[in-house]
Amino acid sequence: MDLLIILAEVSFVIFIFLFVNWLLGRVFKLFLKNSVVKSDGRSLKTLRRNIIGLLILTCLVLCILIVGANGFLIYRGENLQQYTLLLIKRIPSGFWVTLGIGCAQSIGTLILAAIALKFVRYWLKVANIRAKNIEQNTADDQSIDTFFNNLNNIITAGIWLWAVIWCSKFLKVPVVVSEYLYILLRIYLIIAVGLLIPKAITAIIDSLDALSIRYSSPDNLLRFYDRLRHLIPFLKRCLEFVIYICVATLVIQQVQSIANIAVFGPRIVKIVGIIFISRVLFEVVYLLVEEVLFKDQNLNEIQTSRRLTLVPLIRSFLQYLVYFGATVSILYILDINPAPILAGAGILGIAVGFGAQTLINDIVCGFFILFENYYLVGDYIQAGKAEEKLVEGIVEAIELRVTRIRHPNGQLQIIRNGDIGSITNYSKQYIFAVVEVSVPYDSNLTHVYKVIESVGEQLKANEPDVLEPTQVDGVESLGESNLLLRTLTKVKPGKHLHIQRLLRKIFTDALVREEITIPLRIETSEP
Known part of the structure; x- marks a missing residue:
């Protein structure tokens, strides 16, 4: 009988150990399924092994103490059955009633949690399907699936933690344990939801992006969307950073010893907002400037060139202006008065200006180039x-x-x-395409001139860039075995290289067709 009592006590300790081990296994499994902490899976597995090792050691120590204590009682001649029953009778009856009610309430809470999870998973599945079917969305469905899977894992872990907290209350666990569990639950939910929001934002932005592309047309404002679409990755990064800062701030507020650090969170969020608004403002204003400058479709080449020249300058000016305003705003957020800094920068700029004459010279020359239309x-x-x-x-x-x-x-x-x-x-009003043609001394120059002029007439009829037919300027030089003829073709500004290359081919074909001997090469003078 004594041996059975010892085995029963040891078996009870082992049962408690197995139950705690199973409970920890479920908790760690939920954490590992959640992508929020999946990147730290190796650390969680190491933590679980350490906790299990500690539990095994505790279980062994308790079993040894039980066997030792019972062995000591047997050595003293005590009746283990009567001694155990006496210890049980000393425990107040109210304790057993409270323990029984607490166990029943705990089992009911766990059952309710399991039922609630069934309903949650069903409705999340329905919501996932409907989200994919909204407006026949063309966005990547993987982002929506990822969002709902993570949401399911977060809700599952949150419900089980909530159930454990209520079980600790029902079982009359010390209040400090419940308080720490509450803190753990709040921190977990803050981090999990905070890291889930970027995934939801990604899914929403991807959906809006697809819809904007689908409904954009030259008749509505969405025609500008394609030119501003490159800001989407920047928007995602800024939103993620803001969310992470908010999550860190809320977590810090849960810990009283470091709660005062949380005041820096809103300031960092404002700084990120200013940086993003500055970038968007710069891109929008630059887009409006281009729209205004090139709205007229009847611009000639000179007007177009002038406006293309102004665009980079306006872009640089806007960039410096917007970023200067953003810097001043950030200084105000950090409770730094920018006036002394700007005054010091002005004095420093004057001092640097005397040594930066090259820079000033470049800027002044740039203004003269623009204003005098070089x-x-x-x-x-x-x-x-x-x-x-x-x-x-x-x-x-x-x-x-x-x-x-x-x-x-x-x-x-x-x-x-x-x-x-x-x-x-070479782009003012007109330019000459100059091609020099070598012909033998015995050539009939009158015939050669007619061939070249005929080619020039044909070229003017076929090429809109040619302003006047090709003319023979005369004999440029006398070579050892050939004459060098210089031809001029009046063309539009900047088109001389193209016409020169075209003339070389046409002259070659025409001279071969007229059986005029062509020297080894056709010499050309480049402008």
Whole structure:
């Protein structure tokens, strides 16, 4: 009989251990299923192994103490059955009643939690299906599935934690345990919901993005959406950062010892909001400027070039203005008076200005280039100082400090406005496409002239870029075995290279057709 009593007590301790182990396993399984903490799965598994090890050690110690205590009682000659019954009788009867009611209430709470989870999962499944079918949404359904799966895991873990808290109350567990469980539940829900919101926002933004693209047309405001669509990733990052800051602030407020740090959260949120609004404001104003400048569809080439020249300058000015305003606003949020800083910056700017003469020279030259109309965006120019290598190509942008020129070979050349030097602009009113043709000495020049002029007449009829037919300027030079004829074709600004290449081919075909001997090469003078 004594041995049975000892086995019963040890078995009860082992049963308690197995129940606690099962409960911890369920809790950790819920955590691991939740993508909120899935990235820390290895750490959670390590924590679970450590807790199980501690429980096993505690169970072994208790079993050894039970066996030892009962062995000591047997050694003293005590009757274990009577001794155990006496201990049980000493426990007040109200304790057993309270324990029984608490166990019944706890079992009922767990059953209610399981039933509630069944209903929650069903309605979440219905909501998931309906969300995919709204407006026949073309957005990626995976983001919607991810959102509802995470929401299901969060609600499941929250309900079970709530059930455990109520069970601890029913079983009259010390109040401090319930308080810590409440704090744990609040922190978990704050973090889980806070990390779930970005997924919901992603799904909503993706849906709105798809709908905006579908319903955009040249007749409504959505026609501008495609040009502002690149701001969507920036919007998502800003919203995620704001949510993380809010979550961190709420979590910190739950811990009284560090709650005073939470006052910085709203300030950081305001700073992020100012940065985002500044970026959006800059893009919207820049878009409106382009819309106003190019609204007229009847602009000629010169007007278009002038407006293309103004766009980068306006963009740079707007960028500096908006970011300056954002910086001043951020300083006010941080309770820093910007006036002394701006005054110091002005004095420092004057001091730096004396040493930054090159920068000032570049800016001043940039203004003169614009106001005196030396060249515009789209012009073909050759620029540089005589003692240095000249740059040539099509002007892509004129900024306050530099000019960007695209060489015909494709290289982007960036030259400081102060180093522009002399400028040759091939895009003012007209330009000559100059092609030099070599013919033998024994050629009939009158016939050759007629062939070239005939080619020029044909070219003018077929090419709108040609302003006047090709004319033979005369004999340019006398070679050892050939004559070099110089031809001029008046063309539109910037079209000379294309017409020169076209003329070379046409001249070659025409001379071959007229059985005029062609030297080894056709010499050309490039502008």
